[in-house]
Amino acid sequence: MFESLAEKLQSTFKKLRGKGKVSEADVAEAMREVRMALLAADVNLKVVKNFVAKVKERAIGQEVLDSLTPGQQVVKVVHEELVALMGGTSSKINMSQKPPTVIMLVGLQGAGKTTSVSKLALYLRKQGRKPLMAACDVYRPAAVKQLQVLGNQLDIPVFSMGTGVNPVDIARGAMENAIATGRDTLLLDTAGRLHINEELMGELKNIKSTVKPHEILLVVDAMTGQDAVNVAETFHEQLGLDGVILTKLDGDARGGAALSVKAVTGCPIKFVGLGEKAEALEPFHPDRMASRILG
């Protein structure tokens, strides 16, 4: 994860750390390299500009340059600003006081939605909750079956009505089923499309207004970089998101989406997918990510 970005930044800061005294020119040179590394990592251009400007402003302050370990101090500033860029603290799921809490997962086809529904259900069960998964993706033929298979493997119930039913009715049915069977958390697997279109958004808006989810999470593929950020922007404008699940971070050497999503959309990344297995989902911790990038 983030290997190529981490390698570049770490080599920049190794040079800086080695210096007994750091001049403004040294900081400027380091920031030029940071800027190039972030752009190569496919971080949003505006985000890069703001980030570098902020770090520069703080790093050429006398406190840093006059300190005994100026190189170290610059790295500390970069670390703090990376954490802030990714949202500061980790964000939790909004849980309803009155069960069931309804969590709706949305996203484009192939992003990892169905997989993430089951991963999140497993994660929540480990927290002592009683999840029910609902198969509202009637568009991709194998999705219902896929969720049922995952539910069987994890021993988590799945509500489905096949593929011939309107997803809004399935969501409503799932809600009634959750109440009747005493499940306190309902996870909706909704349909994706290859691209964002009106039909997709219309369907998602209908489900939203019918079941009034407490949490809408967008699932996006980290490997698609700025495309993922653009998708998040559009979904947030049209549907209103509470957060993002960033999948396939295990294969993402660059980190552009992870570093841009919050700054561009205002939506926090709440979870990251780190592999295909059901256990490969973790809450997103900006500070740990920053440490990973800076070594």
Ligand code: GDP
């Ligand atoms: P959907 O169309 O959005 O429901 O996508 P799926 O859940 O079917 O996932 C598409 C593919 O991505 C599957 O092969 C998943 O195993 C894979 N996948 C999902 N999340 C991750 C992840 O975090 N890491 C990796 N390496 N693969 C993932």
